[in-house]
Amino acid sequence: MEEVDFIIVGQGLAGTLLAHQLLKNDKRILVFDPGKENAATHVAAGIINPVTGRRYVKSWRIDELLPFAKKTYLELEQLLDISIYHPRQIIRTLFNAREENDWLLRTAEPGYIPYLSDSSELGEYEASTEPAYNYGEIRHSAQVNISKLSTSFGEMLSQKGMLKRDAFDFNELVFEDKLLYKGYHAKMIVFCEGSQAVNNPFFNYLPFRGAKGEVLIVKIQNAEFEKILKHRIFIVPLENDTYWIGSTYDWNYENELPTQKGAEYLTERLSEVLKLPFEIIRHVAAIRPTVKDRRPFLGVHPDFPRLGIFNGLGTKGASLGPYWAKHMTEFLLNNAPLDDEVNILRF
Numbered sequence: 287m288e289e290v291d292f293i294i295v296g297q298g299l300a301g302t303l304l305a306h307q308l309l310k311n312d313k314r315i316l317v318f319d320p321g322k323e324n325a326a327t328h329v330a331a332g333i334i335n336p337v338t339g340r341r342y343v344k345s346w347r348i349d350e351l352l353p354f355a356k357k358t359y360l361e362l363e364q365l366l367d368i369s370i371y372h373p374r375q376i377i378r379t380l381f382n383a384r385e386e387n388d389w390l391l392r393t394a395e396p397g398y399i400p401y402l403s404d405s406s407e408l409g410e411y412e413a414s415t416e417p418a419y420n421y422g423e424i425r426h427s428a429q430v431n432i433s434k435l436s437t438s439f440g441e442m443l444s445q446k447g448m449l450k451r452d453a454f455d456f457n458e459l460v461f462e463d464k465l466l467y468k469g470y471h472a473k474m475i476v477f478c479e480g481s482q483a484v485n486n487p488f489f490n491y492l493p494f495r496g497a498k499g500e501v502l503i504v505k506i507q508n509a510e511f512e513k514i515l516k517h518r519i520f521i522v523p524l525e526n527d528t529y530w531i532g533s534t535y536d537w538n539y540e541n542e543l544p545t546q547k548g549a550e551y552l553t554e555r556l557s558e559v560l561k562l563p564f565e566i567i568r569h570v571a572a573i574r575p576t577v578k579d580r581r582p583f584l585g586v587h588p589d590f591p592r593l594g595i596f597n598g599l600g601t602k603g604a605s606l607g608p609y610w611a612k613h614m615t616e617f618l619l620n621n622a623p624l625d626d627e628v629n630i631l632r633f
């Protein structure tokens with residue numbers, strides 16, 4: 287029988303970041319993930335956007351989350367010898383005088399000064415997109431290649447014999463002094479299954495509310511956009527003249543497959559703004575692990591304290607993930623209290 291400290295179920299962004307923190311603390315871990323291609327982590331743009339929404343409001347706790355996220359991704363870049371963290375300003379289209387006015391009022395507010403600029407540099411977008419009423423620019427924003435992070439971290443785990451390419455089977459779990467699962471003894475299991483947590487018999491009582499998102503990956507020759515443009519949809523630079531175009535939000539979906547309606551919506555929005563021709567290379571969809579009160583799910587099961595959960599990263603995993611993975615680790619290893627806002631005991 288092999289002994290581990292933690293079994294982690296799911297190695298999307300949440301499982302990856304939690305595994306990283308536990309390994310930093312010299313814990314013995316075993317991770318299960320069948321390698322779902324359309325997990326949210328592999329479809330997301332990974333944008334870190336400190337000011338969002340129609341009212342240009344700072345993201346929840348962004349002042350704490352942002353520096354910690356940057357530090358963690360840079361650390362993982364070193365560890366895995368990859369490039370994933372790309373600081374990129376976001377240009378936000380302001381469609382009318384009211385939006386411009388609201389934006390300018392925000393730029394003058396003390397907590398917003400570091401993040402918002404009252405003038406914007408469109409760069410290469412100037413020549414290649416339809417002009418709009420005005421633009422604002424968001425600073426300290428970034429794009430993190432979370433798919434590459436998860437893949438590369440998975441390869442590292444695999445080399446160390448810490449990753450099983452299997453779906454966790456709840457019928458095989460036995461509760462003894464320790465937890466017994468397929469020949470392994472573990473002190474604890476932490477579930478990081480993203481939107482698939484609705485199939486978890488221990489945690490499906492939590493108010494998950496998945497949101498489907500569709501995305502196009504397009505090629506735009508010689509556009510050379512470097513910033514992110516938000517003009518109803520996001521245009522996000524990837525590599526080799528390719529761009530991430532997204533995304534849709536759908537709370538009443540039948541399945542997780544891309545739809546013709548989604549492709550048409552994104553194609554129309556892109557055609558409205560882009561003057562250059564583009565070629566659709568891929569059309570993909572995934573379910574975001576969104577939750578009712580938009581706060582992550584951290585903690586242990588009220589009746590089975592050896593079963594934990596780290597989930598609910600919703601639409602903002604890239605900024606939320608690193609900080610809350612560390613918080614969860616301190617709770618698991620040092621019994622540090624969980625923040626009430628993220629503790630699943632709030633339900």
Ligand SMILES: Cc1cc2nc3c(=O)[nH]c(=O)nc-3n(C[C@H](O)[C@H](O)[C@H](O)COP(=O)(O)OP(=O)(O)OC[C@H]3O[C@@H](n4cnc5c(N)ncnc54)[C@H](O)[C@@H]3O)c2cc1C
Pocket residue numbers: 295296297298299300301318319320321322325326327328329330331332333334432452453454455478479480481482483498499500501532533534571572573574575597598599600601602603604605
């Ligand atoms: C279209 C779209 C755009 C997005 N854009 C952004 C963005 O720009 N910025 C941002 O911050 N966030 C964005 N997100 C959200 C982001 O993707 C998520 O917050 C984050 O990736 C969630 O990670 P996760 O690990 O919780 O879930 P997932 O990525 O879904 O990973 C869950 C993993 O668990 C595994 N799993 C599930 N069940 C089992 C089981 N029984 N046994 C073993 N393994 C299991 C799956 O195979 C999967 O690999 C976007 C999401 C979508 C869909």
